[in-house]
Every structure is written in C-alpha cells, then in structure tokens.
Amino acid sequence: xxxxxxxxxxxxxxxxxxxxxxxxxxxxxxxxxxxxxxxxxxxxxxxxxxxxxxxxxxxxxxxxxxxxxxxxxxxxxxxxxxxxxxxxxxxxxxxxxxxxxxxxxxxxxxxxxxxxxxxxxxxxxxxxxxxxxxxxxxxxxxxxxxxxxxxxxxxxxxxxxxxxxxxxxxxxxxxxxxxxxxxxxxxxxxxxxxxxxxxxxxxxxxxxxxxxxxxxxxxxxxxxxxxxxxxxxxxxx
Numbered sequence: 395x396x397x398x399x400x401x402x403x404x405x406x407x408x409x410x411x412x413x414x415x416x417x418x419x420x421x422x423x424x425x426x427x428x429x430x431x432x433x434x435x436x437x438x439x440x441x442x443x444x445x446x447x448x449x450x451x452x453x454x455x456x457x458x459x460x461x462x463x464x465x466x467x468x469x470x471x472x473x474x475x476x477x478x479x480x481x482x483x484x485x486x487x488x489x490x491x492x493x494x495x496x497x498x499x500x501x502x503x504x505x506x507x508x509x510x511x512x513x514x515x516x517x518x519x520x521x522x523x524x525x526x527x528x529x530x531x532x533x534x535x536x537x538x539x540x541x542x543x544x545x546x547x548x549x550x551x552x553x554x555x556x557x558x559x560x561x562x563x564x565x566x567x568x569x570x571x572x573x574x575x576x577x578x579x580x581x582x583x584x585x586x587x588x589x590x591x592x593x594x595x596x597x598x599x600x601x602x603x604x605x606x607x608x609x610x611x612x613x614x615x616x617x618x619x620x621x622x623x624x625x626x627x628x629x630x631x
Contacts, residue, residue, distance in 0.1 A: 435472045437462040439486070442479050446523025451480065481534035483524050488535030488542065490517055495545035504556025507549040507568070508598055515575045515590050525580040529573060529627045543569070553601075560603040566623035571597050573627040 441462035445453045455476050459469045473479040494513045498506035518525055527534075546568050553559035574597075575590055582589040618626070 431472075434462070434464050434468050437464065438469055438472055438479070439483065442483055443521055443523055446480075446483070447521065448523075451523070451526065455479065480524060480527060483521075484527050485535035485538070487517065487521060487524065487528060488538040492538045492542045492545075495542045495549070498549055499545050501552075504553045504558045507546075507553040507559065510545075510549060511571065511575070511594050511598065514572060515579070515594050518576055518579050519583070519587065519590055522579055522583045525576050528576055557603060559601045563601055564617040566618045566620050569620075569623040569627055570618065 438458060442458045445457050445461050449457070455469055455473075456466065458479065459466050462469070469479075473482065491514055494517065495510060498510040498513070500506075501509060518528070547565045550559065550563065550565055550568055554561050554563070575594060578593050579590045
C-alpha cells in the first residue's frame, strides 16, 4: 500500500447509497468501519491509485475492483460512483500536501519553501493517476488546499527574509510553479519520470536573489494576480 494511503481513518459517510436514507442509517454511518470493511476500503484506494496511474482516469471501476480483489458490490458500498472514488484519492493527496506544508513551515532557516517544492513534487510523481484533478475546482480536499495555500506566503516571506529567494517573487508566482510541476509530471511520467526534478532545480535556481557574483536578471513581466493564478491552477472540470 502506498504510504500516503496507510494509517488513514476517513469517515465512511455518504459512501453507501442505503446509508443516507434514514436517520437510523445515519447513526450506522458514524460508527467506525468493521475491520474487514476498512481493509476492503484501503485495498480499493490502493488499487485505484495503481490503476489510474497506469491507465489514466478513463479506466473503469471494474478494473479497480478486480485489482483490489473485491466484488463490484463491495466497491459501490464504499464508493457509490467512480467520481466518489476519484474525489477520495484527490482529497487524501491534498491532505498530504497540507502535511508537507506544515512540516515545511516548521523550518526556521528559510528553507521551507524549497522543501515544499521538492516534497510536493515527490508526492505527485509517486501517484500520477489523479494529477489532472488535483487542482480542479471540487469539494474534494477543498479545506486542505485552502489551508495549504495559506502556508505559501508565510514560507515565501521566511525564504526572502533569510536571503534565499529574491524579493520580487510573489505568492502567485509560487502557485504557478507548483502547478507547472504537476503538469510536467503528468506529461513526462511515461518517458522521463524524473524530468520534474530537473525542472524543480531550475525553478529554485531562478528564485535565488541576484548578487554581485551572479548575472543580474530583472523581472520585466508583471506577476499574475492571485485571482488569475487561482483561475489557471484550478480550472473548472
């Protein structure tokens, strides 16, 4: 099982069509899943991550159930639709994004932003199946991604105060960089799975402040506004 899916206990509410029809059923939904049900759920999430990574989001849920070793009834009890399964994977990934941001924000030497760029790249490269939905406007992981974005200006300010990042870089610049890493991973995974690492190295090098020992490179193009950056990185589905 991928590490980002392990040891997660996510409520099973709204997963079973019959579970949401009566108040009595709602009480059942709030209970922890039985051990076998929880194991089936984890197997389905692991299988979905693998199947979507190999075949893309056009792969059918039948393939997911077969890879997980469970029947279609079991799949639909946990995830009533393919979209619900995709949303769960995206939500888990965005929660991991937030965990990375929190760890990066705990750094006090100004390296948190660089840490964020590298580790979010590693996470996406390890689980490329849902990248095209990662930044999409969706209820999946909405709170996590909003909190994640809230860490970016803090990390950027710390990096600039420590002289690691040039002072004219903006939060919207970083959002576009994160989006570009996702896009590069999505388009190069099959042919060059480590291409994103080169891109991140170049990005970080370009973020460095200009010093007398380095060729000055003034930025002449205005940065995107936050509204523009959010529109680009979170297109409607």
